[in-house]
Amino acid sequence: xxxxxxxxxxxxxxxxxxxxxxxxxxxxxxxxxxxxxxxxxxxxxxxxxxxxxxxxxxxxxxxxxxxxxxxxxxxxxxxxxxxxxxxxxxxxxxxxxxxxxxxxxxxxxxxxxxxxxxxxxxxxxxxxxxxxxxxxxxxxxxxxxxxxxxxxxxxxxxxxxxxxxxxxxxxxxxxxxxxxxxxxxxxxxxxxxxxxxxxxxxxxxxxxxxxxxxxxxxxxxxxxxxxxxxxxxxxxxxxxxxxxxxxxxxxxxxxxxxxxxxxxxxx
Amino acid sequence: xxxxxxxxxxxxxxxxxxxxxxxxxxxxxxxxxxxxxxxxxxxxxxxxxxxxxxxxxxxxxxxxxxxxxxxxxxxxxxxxxxxxxxxxxxxxxxxxxxxxxxxxxxxxxxxxxxxxxxxxxxxxxxxxxxxxxxxxxxxxxxxxxxxxx
Numbered sequence: 001x002x003x004x005x006x007x008x009x010x011x012x013x014x015x016x017x018x019x020x021x022x023x024x025x026x027x028x029x030x031x032x033x034x035x036x037x038x039x040x041x042x043x044x045x046x047x048x049x050x051x052x053x054x055x056x057x058x059x060x061x062x063x064x065x066x067x068x069x070x071x072x073x074x075x076x077x078x079x080x081x082x083x084x085x086x087x088x089x090x091x092x093x094x095x096x097x098x099x100x101x102x103x104x105x106x107x108x109x110x111x112x113x114x115x116x117x118x119x120x121x122x123x124x125x126x127x128x129x130x131x132x133x134x135x136x137x138x139x140x141x142x143x144x145x146x147x148x149x150x151x152x153x154x155x156x157x158x159x160x161x162x163x164x165x166x167x168x169x170x171x172x173x174x175x176x177x178x179x180x181x182x183x184x185x186x187x188x189x190x191x192x193x194x195x196x197x198x199x200x201x202x203x204x205x206x207x208x209x210x211x212x213x214x215x216x217x218x219x220x221x222x223x224x225x226x227x228x229x230x231x232x233x234x235x236x237x238x239x240x241x242x243x244x245x246x247x248x249x250x251x252x253x254x255x256x257x258x259x260x261x262x263x264x265x266x267x
Numbered sequence: 268x269x270x271x272x273x274x275x276x277x278x279x280x281x282x283x284x285x286x287x288x289x290x291x292x293x294x295x296x297x298x299x300x301x302x303x304x305x306x307x308x309x310x311x312x313x314x315x316x317x318x319x320x321x322x323x324x325x326x327x328x329x330x331x332x333x334x335x336x337x338x339x340x341x342x343x344x345x346x347x348x349x350x351x352x353x354x355x356x357x358x359x360x361x362x363x364x365x366x367x368x369x370x371x372x373x374x375x376x377x378x379x380x381x382x383x384x385x386x387x388x389x390x391x392x393x394x395x396x397x398x399x400x401x402x403x404x405x406x407x408x409x410x411x412x413x414x415x416x
Contacts, residue, residue, distance in 0.1 A: 192400060243325060266383065
C-alpha cells in the first residue's frame, strides 16, 4: 500500500479528489484525559474558575473540526454536514473520555476532522482545568470507525489491552507468601478473562487479614496487595462464595471458596 | 439429565433415549447451538469454552428446576460442551419433552435464555487476527428478562 500524500518523486502533495465520486462519509474518534479525582469532581460540579468546562471544550472541538485544513498541511477544506463532540466522565478511572463524530457528503474522508476535534477538545479541557491540576495527561487519541469512500469501512477492533492467550504465567501478580495450612484461609479464584487480565488464577488469603469478614473486606485486602485488583470493583465483575452468587456484603468464613469472574457467555 | 463434557453429543440419540418406552409424551423440542465462523470478528477459527466446575452444573440444574416449576414437563436434557471447538461443532443441546407442544417450545427457549445469562461458561474466540474473550450481549439479557424475573 502506498502513501497517497507523496507523489512519484516522494514529495508531499495534495491528492486531487476532483474525479472521486461524492459519497456519504462519517468518522468517529475518541481520546482520554486523565486527571486527579478532585479535578474531575470540580469539573462535574462546575466549580472550576474558568466556568463551564465541557460546553467550552465542545465548542472548541467543533470549531477545530471545521478548521482542520488550516492545521494539517495536506487536508482539504470540507463543508462538514455535522460535527458532534461528547464527553463521558469516568470516576473509576478519574478521566474524561472525549468522542467526536464528523459527517460529510463529499469526496474525501473526515477522520482527520474527527481526530482534530478530539485533540483540541482535550487540549481545551486541559486549559480549562490547569489552574487546579497540572498533572493531567492526554492520551489514547484514535479513530474508532470510518464509513464511506473508496477505501471501505473501518471499525476499530475490541478496545482495551490485547488479551494474552493461554496460562497466567506471564505477568504474575506478586501476592507474597501463601498462608500456611495451620491458619484459617480463604481460597480465591479468578476465572476466564479476569484470570488472564490479572495474571492470577488461584490464591489464598489469611482470614485474619480481613478487617471485615465479607466479600468487600476481601476485595480491600486484595487491592492493598496489588492495585491491579481494582478491576474487581468494575461493574461487570461477578462474585460467587462457595459456588453461589454473592455480593459485597456476603459473609466469608474459613475455607470458603470465593470466585471472581466476568459476565457469562455460554450457549 | 445435565452433562458438561468435552466430547461431542448426538442429538438424535439423546432424544431417543428420552422418549424410549414413554407413551404419554406428545411433544419433544430439541435445540442445538453451533459454533459460528463469525461473531464479534470475522473468520473465527475456533473457540475455547471455560466453565467453573461444580457451579456450572448446579446453575444448569437450577435452571432446569425453574423450567419444571413453570411448565408441566416429562423430561429435560441439557448438554453443554467445554474445551476447544471448531466452527460447525455443536456446543449445547437442550431437549424438552412434554404432553403438549406449547410447554415444550416455551421451556426449551426459557432454558436457553437463562443458560446464556446465568450459567458460568465463558467463550474465548480464536480469530485470524488474534484471540479475544467474547463480551456479554445486551440482547441475551433482554431475552432472559421477558420471562419476568
